[in-house]
Amino acid sequence: MDCETETIFALATPPGKSAIAVIRISGNRAADVPRAFFAKCPEPGRFSIQTLIDGTGAVIDQALLLFMAAPHSSTGEDVIEIHCHGGVAVTQTLLSSLSGLAGLRPAVAGEFTHRMFHNGKTDLLGVESLADIIEADTSRQLTQAWAQMRGALRDPVTRWRKAVINSAAELEAIIDFPDEEIPASVVASIGERVNALVAEISGCLDDKRIGERVRDGVHVTLLGPVNAGKSTLLNRIANRPVAIVSSEAGTTRDLVSVGLDIVGVPVTLIDTAGIRQNAGAVESEGISRALSAASEADHTIIVVDGSRDDWQKEYATIAESAGKEHFLVVNKTDLGVTGTPPDNAILMSLSDDRGFEEFLDQLAAKIVQVNSTQKSAIITRARHRQALEATLLGLEAGLKGNLEQSPELVAEEFRSAATALGRITGEIDAEDLLDAIFSSFCIGK
């Protein structure tokens, strides 16, 4: 039996006990499945409640059956869904009976979506969005995933690709019909249009990686001298009565982190080893890790002990090695503050909670600001960005070329730009990309 003809099935809900479990079956034998349980297959697009009976005549369950006939189903094939009671015995009996049916086999990870793509029900961006919808932890991630599903990137990319192909086609006419008089205005307008396209795509790339940050989350690193109160701050946030802490808190490398949901954006707050001058070998290792975590992070918060005499000096050193935008928290104000902190510093005391809420507000404001300049196109994955960068490279190289003397080279550059754009929606090289994308799916999707 060829694997493509095989009908696949999988439990679509999490294993274990639940009120209801759903088993999904897709393929040309799907409609035969109810008969194997002495039940009837509903009409296409309908559901019916059926008693499912095993080979010995024993009742397995009373279940709701849904039937969607090809091609009007999620996978484009015949699909049956069995909504049964979510008991372990019920689902196990049904699944093992399904395994025994000729032409049926358990689905491998991502196989339903794979079929969906191959049967033309969606494109590569659709497949990615679907993964993002399932993986979304915050409302903002969900909104973004749905925007992506509905064309936030697909629409502009399709339009750009068409524009590039049109410009290339005009060049081709100039090349292939040298005796036809092609007005000089056509040549000029190719340059103009491609220039406009370059501007639009560059604008889209200049998005401070908003889409990727919302999808992947924002990383915030706490830097500061030993004993400034970083761990205390992290714990304070984690134990805040209004829980903003997500379940992902844990230890990464030797950095302690806590996951937060701040205005719908997943934020990972990372505590680092304290920074101290003249540190020992082991500690320097931790410090250099702290600094590298800070350099990878989207934001850095520097926490200092404001009661220490030399905190300003310590701060200056850390700020220098952190080397980028950060915001300053002057802690332990209950013990008094030496000197005058800068205006934009947050004065806080974790002993009596002063300044803590202000700190949270500031943190949220920083993150919202980063995410507020939403552009029309959304880049949510590194591969989108790489493809758009390759597109720009091709278009810019084309613009530098001489349309009159070497139109064939310009056309070649435009062609490569169009190819790069085609990769985003999966018109080109879909197979390789799919393998990469599906590897992140789990069984039943």
Added chain:
Amino acid sequence: MTYDVIVVGGGHAGSEAAAAAARMGANVALVTMQLSKIGEMSCNPAIGGLGKGHLVREIDALDGLMGQAIDRSGIQFRMLNKSRGPAVHGPRAQADRQLYRSAIQALLREQTGVSLIEAAVGDLHIDSSFCRGIITESGEIIRAGAVVLTTGTFLSGLIHLGAETTPAGRIGESPAQALASRLRSLDLPVGRLKTGTPPRLDGRTIDWNSLEMQPADNPPVPFSTLTSHITVPQLECGITRTTTETHRIIADSIHLSAVYSGQTTGQGPRYCPSIEDKVHRFPDKASHQLFLEPEGLDDPTVYPNGISTSLPRDVQDTLVASIPGMETAKITQYGYAIEYDFIDPRALTRSLSLRQLPGLFLAGQINGTTGYEEAAAQGLVAGVNASLLAGGGAGDFGLDRSDAYIGVMIDDLTTKGAPEPYRMFTSRAEYRLLLRADNADQRLTERGIALGCVGKRRLAAWREKSMLLARARDQLASLSATPRMLSSSNLPTPRDGATRTAADLLSLEGVTLSQLRVVWPELEQIPGHLHQQLEADCRYASYVQRQRADINALKRDEAMRIPQNLDFSAVGGLSSEARDLLTRYRPDTIAQANRLPGMTPAAVLAVLRHLKRLCATAPNKGDHTAHLAGKVQ
């Protein structure tokens, strides 16, 4: 009488097919209605152009006739796009119609193994579902191992001139009806196309003095690598334009044009429109350019390139008179439109054999192409395959899209069909920078030698040239210069301070080999006729490098052959549409299946998996096993 190969038709496809089969060692009969018309240019007497010129160079690289024939008969050689990059140079030449015909006929007579037979072909001789020869109209059976049919527009050809219609192949030739009904009985997919031709003028009645003249290139660049220089005298063409009066005449009478009165049903080409089409479709354009091209050295006939029409005679008279320089010109033959049936080329394998009737190959206009060059290129491929088949081989020689324009054309035809008359363009070739007119021999001659279709003379010439090229390339890669040397010789000087090889320098726009002799006098050893080729190789090297990955992927997919007898209903997981498509058009390779319009990746994958399974159950069956296993895992 028995031959290895019979070629029916003596046009450009037929001549090339017969000669190619004979070069391969076959005993060939070329059967045509009038021997004197072999090599006739039925329409515009010109060879080459963009894409078409590339085809001619490729035919020449495989030792075909067309390049040599035009070199002996060209009266105006012009390299189109000369000011642009070498990849889009388009060699073109106007021909003396009569000289061209005699050149082709002479080349065919010189070729051993070709018998020219004057007869009308009545039918095909079919023996146990295999085409084994032909039956002449007088009833004689001529047997052969394979037959190549190159009968152009003879299938239900219908000429339109205003409201008049005449059934015909070309003007003055009767269409071969019996053969047509035989093909019809095979239940092949048939489509209808149309093409047009302008009125011919008596050049002695044209006011040449009032016209802008376009001279030939000096010196003319030959098509064939076997031609050292052109000896035919070169003529000028006239350039003139339509006027507002011309456009008014056409607008007033457009309803009388066969093309507009609804009299024709065939699909015409978008790129070679009739003058009524141009006026109708581009109303903003006040004037269209036309070229007045002499048809021969001793022939006063002039071909007004650009005013193909099927308007009635009296309208053609006033139309011609409305164009500067042509006020008193006499029409010697009126323009007309011709429509004809063609066999949907998707019924062919990439070796141009008809799937429904093994032993029969089709080439030329019958497959939906226009143009002598397209026809000749197909003729060559069909001739080679017919001879391979007759010799007991598989007869499945084909070129890939990354090998040659010939490969691009045949792949387009056999996967996409011919929704309009198919003409070659450089834009159809995705590897245009690699597939150049200047390197056709580098790409193809060795393959031709391996195949057996390259004669002794060319073999010797190519081996010599190939040796010189290799030597020159080594030299260019080994010579290097410091920035100081370069700037003192007024050559482009890199700012990074690094040394550059001669090959590096040639990749820069505008740098030529002769310029480099200032730095390296030893480059003088490189013969002048290699310069352009070497310059172009260097110029495009980085781009070609970039395309390698694509080309390799294509090659891998092209290497995955789909057996011609594969039962697609046994392939699981195919949608019924995909199964219909595959069964109907039977792609030869996975790459072709991939390009079939309407094919989904899933269907291609299903076929791949099926093939893999076939290979697994029957090990060592074919070379493609390894490829398939690699791809599907």
